[in-house]
Amino acid sequence: MKRLLYLIVALVATASSVMAKNPVSINVMTFNIRLDTPVDKENQWCHRSTYAAEVVRFHNVDIFGAQEVLHNQLIDLLDGLNGYAYVGVGRTDGKEKGEYSPIIYKKDRFSVESSGNFWLSEDMNAPGVKGWDAACERVATWAIMRDKRSGSRFFMLNTHLDHMGKVARHEGAKLVIEQVHKLSKGLPVFVTGDFNATPDDDPIKVITNPDDPWHLTHSRDIAELRYGIEGTFQNFGRIPVEEMQWIDYIFVSDKVRVLRNGAITDHKGWQYPSDHLPVIAEVVIP
Secondary structure: OOHHHHHHHHHHHHHHHHHHOOOOOEEEEEEOOOOOOOOHHHHHHHOOOOHHHHHHHOOOOOOOEEEOHHHHHHHHHHHHHOOOEEEEOOOOOOOOOOOOOOOEEEEOEEEEEEEEEEEEOOOOOOOOOOOOOOOOOOEEEEEEEOOOOOOOEEEEEEOOOOOOOOOHHHHHHHHHHHHHHHHHOOEEEEEEEEOOOOOOHHHHHHHHHHOOOOOEEHHHHHOOOEEEEOOOEOOOOOOOOHHHHOEEEEOOOOEEEEEEEOOOOOOOOOOOOOOOOEEEEEEEOO
């Protein structure tokens, strides 16, 4: 009996050692899907909803932060992504009204241990409030996730920074970093979002400031393989590649190893799944 017990313990130890040496990777994406509006005409959501879901499925995305997601678009995405679930709320009322910044994930891969939302404003618990000099109300959604394959846990936050207010952009980025530090419990961190800022703009400097002990890193900067063009906003293919700007990010903490990062340029002739390119990163966490 003792010999059998020793054998079981040895097998478990060996399995744990192998898992530690061969950690499971996670495909993380950020994807501004462009809100559903008739002004887009042939690019309106009804013409590309299936395509947007196909992009996620084809690239085998495990978890992603989406932006500009109206409730009907969220339902369409979940219908097209069989086996995925979400956390998040509409930014206007904290329920279903207005744009979501949801975290969407594979149900068979992850479980949600805790989650929540806050608004990028002076009162971060007040739904629908425009913070500082912002043009729009802005929400952030966060979750602590557990990977069912490896048992690893991580913190993820997704948001959409204001595009106009200088103070709101700075303070919004600052609030994101503060809340990541407060809520992440020392776990590996992913922050996804449309930050409406290029890498040399103030909000990104706030997020990545090396003098800040809580700072995060643009995953593309440390990726072992960088793929694709150096821009993410293409306005449904209207902006030439050489003029495109990088405004969509997957930030990571220092506990995260980034195997690859790429802007996905998939399109069918003239049709794109969104006016932004989705960005994918394959990452490994302890």
